[in-house]
Amino acid sequence: MQFTTTNRGSPLLCFNGYSYTLDKKTDIQKRWRCANRTCKGFLYLDAANNVIRSKEHTCTMNNALCEKRIALNKIKNQIVETNSPIIHIFTETTRHLDDDVLEHFPEYSTIRDQGVKKRNVKNEFVSHVDDIPNSLQFTLNNRKFLQHDSGLSDKSRSIIFYNEEFIEYIKSVHVWVVDGTFKSAPNEFYQLLTFSGYIFTNIC
Ligand SMILES: [Zn+2]
Numbered sequence: 371m372q373f374t375t376t377n378r379g380s381p382l383l384c385f386n387g388y389s390y391t392l393d394k395k396t397d398i399q400k401r402w403r404c405a406n407r408t409c410k411g412f413l414y415l416d417a418a419n420n421v422i423r424s425k426e427h428t429c430t431m432n433n434a435l436c437e438k439r440i441a442l443n444k445i446k447n448q449i450v451e452t453n454s455p456i457i458h459i460f461t462e463t464t465r466h467l468d469d470d471v472l473e474h475f476p477e478y479s480t481i482r483d484q485g486v487k488k489r490n491v492k493n494e495f496v497s498h499v500d501d502i503p504n505s506l507q508f509t510l511n512n513r514k515f516l517q518h519d520s521g522l523s524d525k526s527r528s529i530i531f532y533n534e535e536f537i538e539y540i541k542s543v544h545v546w547v548v549d550g551t552f553k554s555a556p557n558e559f560y561q562l563l564t565f566s567g568y569i570f571t572n573i574c
Contacts (some may be wrong), residue, residue, distance in 0.1 A: 372527065374439050384436030385413065388427060404429060421534060437471045442481075449485040450492055453505055456485045490556045509533055532565075543567035 372384040376391065383390040383402050390402035390413060397417070404411035404427055411427030441463050449560045460478055467475070500522050507516040517532035540546065547566040555562040 371429050371439060374436070376439065377442075382436075382439055383413075384433075384440065387431035387433040387436075388429075389432070389436045389439070394448065405435065406432075425514050434468070434470045434474060437467060438474055441467060441471070442476070445481060446485070446488070451489050453510070495544070540565060540567050543569070
């Protein structure tokens with residue numbers, strides 16, 4: 371028996387291959403009904419989540435839905451709670467899933483775009499605090515990443531991130547690629563400007 375949430379954040383129960391949404395609750399029991407609305411299957415659970423009563427399903431068992439919801443919620447939580455790259459969180463979580471679960475999974479780009487928005491909301495404070503949090507001042511392998519901050523009193527505040535390795539690398543390449551994006555800039559920032567360079571035929 372596993373408890374998770376629907377896409378809209380409502381409680382979802384996964385049990386014996388079926389998924390249930392919460393229908394009614396009292397202090398002593400909860401009624402969960404089959405998530406398939408054409409089915410009359412239901413469960414009553416007591417306060418300790420023991421099954422008190424149930425009704426047979428008329429729908430076919432569909433474990434894929436539950437596995438999909440559990441995996442999606444895991445991805446969403448990790449995006450908000452950690453600073454790991456979203457592509458790593460996505461690949462780590464989905465690589466053990468069966469094909470029938472992945473078949474109904476959202477595209478990576480959808481998850482990434484929603485995840486970026488959620489992270490931006492969480493990091494919103496960065497634009498109006500004096501001290502950038504430690505977790506953003508260093509790279510994941512603990513190298514200095516925040517190199518310049520013109521400060522809160524600057525009306526056109528600019529913050530520059532890079533590590534020393536990058537400077538050595540960018541000095542050595544013949545082509546620089548500079549991209550200014552407005553769409554992906556964190557909330558309350560005007561623009562995100564990135565510098566990249568060619569290594570062989572790839573831009574890094
Ligand atoms: Zn059912």
